[in-house]
Amino acid sequence: MRLILILALVVLAWATWKAWRWLLVWRVYAAPALAPPAISAKHIAALRQLRFAWDTRIESGGPVVDPWTPYGSESMAEDLGPIIGTRDLVAIARFHREVSTVLIEALEKCDLADGQYRLCHLDNARMEQRLRRDLAGLPTERIEAVVAQLPRLNPDSHFEFTDQHRRLLRELRFEWPDRRKMWIVARSGYPAPTMHFKRPFGDMTAFDIDMANILGRPSPPENQLDPVLERLYWEMWPALQTFVEHAAIRTGEANPDA
Numbered sequence: 001m002r003l004i005l006i007l008a009l010v011v012l013a014w015a016t017w018k019a020w021r022w023l024l025v026w027r028v029y030a031a032p033a034l035a036p037p038a039i040s041a042k043h044i045a046a047l048r049q050l051r052f053a054w055d056t057r058i059e060s061g062g063p064v065v066d067p068w069t070p071y072g073s074e075s076m077a078e079d080l081g082p083i084i085g086t087r088d089l090v091a092i093a094r095f096h097r098e099v100s101t102v103l104i105e106a107l108e109k110c111d112l113a114d115g116q117y118r119l120c121h122l123d124n125a126r127m128e129q130r131l132r133r134d135l136a137g138l139p140t141e142r143i144e145a146v147v148a149q150l151p152r153l154n155p156d157s158h159f160e161f162t163d164q165h166r167r168l169l170r171e172l173r174f175e176w177p178d179r180r181k182m183w184i185v186a187r188s189g190y191p192a193p194t195m196h197f198k199r200p201f202g203d204m205t206a207f208d209i210d211m212a213n214i215l216g217r218p219s220p221p222e223n224q225l226d227p228v229l230e231r232l233y234w235e236m237w238p239a240l241q242t243f244v245e246h247a248a249i250r251t252g253e254a255n256p257d258a
Contacts, residue, residue, distance in 0.1 A: 028093040029191045030179045036105045037098045039251050045083050046099045052240045056134050059197040063236045067189030100193045112247045116160050122241045123157040151235045165239040171201050171214050
């Protein structure tokens with residue numbers, strides 16, 4: 001009986017400790033915006049591993065850091081542990097927040113030259129597979145219509161990054177979700193940076209108007225989406241992947257500015 005009681009106390013203590021650690025993790029994720037950290041080689045190494053996806057459920061859809069596999073696998077501790085030297089969940093969560101802050105700052109201030117770039121973490125098959133996963137359960141016609149809008153990498157695993165992509169990324173309102181929508185975006189995955197779905201590029205009622213202003217194009221007719229702007233909007237997915245894999249980011253700066 002005494003042994004059973006001791007074992008029960010051990011199990012209870014372990015469960016309490018785990019619950020406390022998860023509460024600390026939640027507090028890290030729910031905290032207000034962090035000040036940009038001094039960028040280290042570890043931040044850049046993690047940034048190069050980021051994966052992006054397209055969330056189809058909110059507003060007109062848009063790019064997000066993949067909440068299920070933000071750094072390549074479904075275990076963030078396995079992906080980030082070798083980079084920071086620990087698999088402690090609280091430390092991993094804090095570092096993930098730091099990497100997210102570096103990403104948001106870098107999109108605004110760092111640079112990437114025009115050119116064709118080879119992507120290590122994105123190709124046509126992966127984009128289609130990821131999108132179909134999100135659309136599972138919808139009517140087949142609807143799924144095929146959305147998949148047909150995907151940008152095609154040609155040649156596969158390569159993306160032509162242009163000044164238009166650069167200008168749009170600088171204005172893209174990419175952010176850490178607040179606690180009200182954090183788990184809506186994360187679903188069963190990890191909280192991660194996402195686009196401001198309602199106002200992705202500014203304050204207009206239609207995002208394509210903001211895009212046109214940024215690019216110096218005529219405003220699209222009311223209730224009509226300019227096909228060029230629609231294509232560029234979808235290309236924010238591979239453009240983000242290209243940026244994190246190839247952008248010039250210096251270490252040792254709280255506010256990256258290449």
